[in-house]
Amino acid sequence: MTLSQFEIQDIDQTVLLWLEEVRKQTLIAMQQQLDVDTKHDVRDLVTNVDRGNEQFINTKIRNFDSNATIVSEEGFGDHQRDMQGNVWFVDPIDGTMNFVKEKDNFAVMIALYIDDQPILGWILDVVNNVVYHGGPQIGVLSNQLRLDPPSDDALSDGIVLLSGARLLYGMFGYDKIAKAALGYRVIGAAGPSFLRVISGHAVGYSSKMMPWDFAAGQVLAKTLGLSVSDIDGRPLDMLSSNIVLVATNRAHRDILTLHKS
Amino acid sequence: MTLSQFEIQDIDQTVLLWLEEVRKQTLIAMQQQLDVDTKHDVRDLVTNVDRGNEQFINTKIRNFDSNATIVSEEGFGDHQRDMQGNVWFVDPIDGTMNFVKEKDNFAVMIALYIDDQPILGWILDVVNNVVYHGGPQIGVLSNQLRLDPPSDDALSDGIVLLSGARLLYGMFGYDKIAKAALGYRVIGAAGPSFLRVISGHAVGYSSKMMPWDFAAGQVLAKTLGLSVSDIDGRPLDMLSSNIVLVATNRAHRDILTLHKS
Numbered sequence: 001m002t003l004s005q006f007e008i009q010d011i012d013q014t015v016l017l018w019l020e021e022v023r024k025q026t027l028i029a030m031q032q033q034l035d036v037d038t039k040h041d042v043r044d045l046v047t048n049v050d051r052g053n054e055q056f057i058n059t060k061i062r063n064f065d066s067n068a069t070i071v072s073e074e075g076f077g078d079h080q081r082d083m084q085g086n087v088w089f090v091d092p093i094d095g096t097m098n099f100v101k102e103k104d105n106f107a108v109m110i111a112l113y114i115d116d117q118p119i120l121g122w123i124l125d126v127v128n129n130v131v132y133h134g135g136p137q138i139g140v141l142s143n144q145l146r147l148d149p150p151s152d153d154a155l156s157d158g159i160v161l162l163s164g165a166r167l168l169y170g171m172f173g174y175d176k177i178a179k180a181a182l183g184y185r186v187i188g189a190a191g192p193s194f195l196r197v198i199s200g201h202a203v204g205y206s207s208k209m210m211p212w213d214f215a216a217g218q219v220l221a222k223t224l225g226l227s228v229s230d231i232d233g234r235p236l237d238m239l240s241s242n243i244v245l246v247a248t249n250r251a252h253r254d255i256l257t258l259h260k261s
Numbered sequence: 262m263t264l265s266q267f268e269i270q271d272i273d274q275t276v277l278l279w280l281e282e283v284r285k286q287t288l289i290a291m292q293q294q295l296d297v298d299t300k301h302d303v304r305d306l307v308t309n310v311d312r313g314n315e316q317f318i319n320t321k322i323r324n325f326d327s328n329a330t331i332v333s334e335e336g337f338g339d340h341q342r343d344m345q346g347n348v349w350f351v352d353p354i355d356g357t358m359n360f361v362k363e364k365d366n367f368a369v370m371i372a373l374y375i376d377d378q379p380i381l382g383w384i385l386d387v388v389n390n391v392v393y394h395g396g397p398q399i400g401v402l403s404n405q406l407r408l409d410p411p412s413d414d415a416l417s418d419g420i421v422l423l424s425g426a427r428l429l430y431g432m433f434g435y436d437k438i439a440k441a442a443l444g445y446r447v448i449g450a451a452g453p454s455f456l457r458v459i460s461g462h463a464v465g466y467s468s469k470m471m472p473w474d475f476a477a478g479q480v481l482a483k484t485l486g487l488s489v490s491d492i493d494g495r496p497l498d499m500l501s502s503n504i505v506l507v508a509t510n511r512a513h514r515d516i517l518t519l520h521k522s
Contacts, residue, residue: 069495097420
């Protein structure tokens with residue numbers, strides 16, 4: 001199924017309205033006592049807001065798109081086995097530790113892929129009230145402002161963003177990448193990290209991620225001509241975890257070369 | 262010499278006016294091509310804005326306080342040898358790499374110590390238009406909003422901020438601190454890192470710093486009851502570099518214990 005540009009824009013506008021509502025609910029919840037639980041370990045947090053946002057968004061998706069299947073973080077999605085049809089990805093709070101502790105540097109992310117093709121992605125920066133959204137047919141916008149592709153800087157001329165835990169435990173060659181870059185930063189969340197690469201404030205970002213962590217970022221990054229792959233240069237598996245690498249084309253080559261060496 | 266609260270507030274208001282002007286000049290300069298040079302190495306950046314801001318601020322200080330001596334980053338200060346009298350500390354752009362690459366997460370910082378006592382500190386977050394300011398006699402304010410002391414969380418219950426370079430090269434036991442914390446982040450600038458601790462979004466921060474990097478943060482942090490020392494628990498030397506540790510009292514004890522072990 002191929003959608004017209006008009007249909008794509010209609011979907012975009014619809015999801016932007018959902019995100020306005022999600023933003024309001026999230027800000028209200030931040031003024032109240034959060035209900036924080038742990039999942040796999042003490043650092044893997046989930047709150048009432050993660051769950052509430054996911055239920056809200058997934059309900060909106062199912063009412064809007066009767067053919068939708070949903071891949072989402074907190075258990076209200078489907079058990080999707082392939083990328084056929086309309087597959088939606090939902091991360092109701094990306095960066096839950098930042099949400100709980102920093103009250104900043106977290107995001108709400110949604111993406112739509114149809115028959116394995118990236119169609120639209122949305123990354124909402126709740127605190128700064130900015131939504132990055134778009135896809136290959138309509139370009140990438142920051143709220144209403146159209147984004148240009150970032151300049152194609154090399155790793156040695158830019159800041160790279162890395163998963164703190166993986167760097168700390170010597171995984172994935174992240175120490176070599178950090179040393180070769182002009183500088184590195186640890187942000188602690190995928191959405192805000194993708195946004196820094198998309199807006200040209202960092203030349204690359206790598207972390208181990210689940211599909212809801214990278215689905216929206218991949219749509220936006222590829223639309224702007226950035227490279228997205230796993231750390232070995234292969235396309236991402238949309239239905240399992242990957243060691244994701246998003247970067248300028250030059251930094252992507254620099255990092256793949258370092259990773260193989 | 263002891264200043265009245267009225268005199269302290271007068272100094273505070275005067276410096277806030279300078280910082281309004283500095284903010285305007287900095288935002289204008291960010292719209293133009295920056296003139297970026299390196300100092301000691303390729304990662305030690307300085308721009309026309311660092312130099313221009315320092316000249317502007319130092320001139321204002323000298324016109325305002327004829328007894329001032331100035332400790333500042335870019336060479337327009339004095340060669341101060343002790344902490345007697347009115348000693349001003351100026352960091353015209355703290356986090357120059359972030360300023361150049363991220364266009365965010367940098368600060369302008371000023372502090373006043375009299376006869377070795379912390380009097381006032383100012384940390385201006387240019388992009389978000391917020392000045393954190395105050396001292397022991399007037400408390401700490403974020404613009405006009407009075408800040409409460411952050412809650413006294415332990416290292417294992419909070420985010421710790423660390424110097425990326427020192428962590429990467431295995432210095433100062435930062436790997437042990439990062440592993441013991443709930444999480445760690447690398448921000449790449451002192452001012453924004455101090456602000457996260459001061460506002461309770463992180464439980465501690467450590468990096469090797471020069472006096473202009475920590476002078477303002479120390480005033481604000483101590484005023485709010487946070488612990489500030491070097492990594493061995495000793496008072497900071499205000500006239501040379503230190504491995505600075507600012508933290509909640511509990512996280513400070515946790516980190517000193519780890520550092521000694």
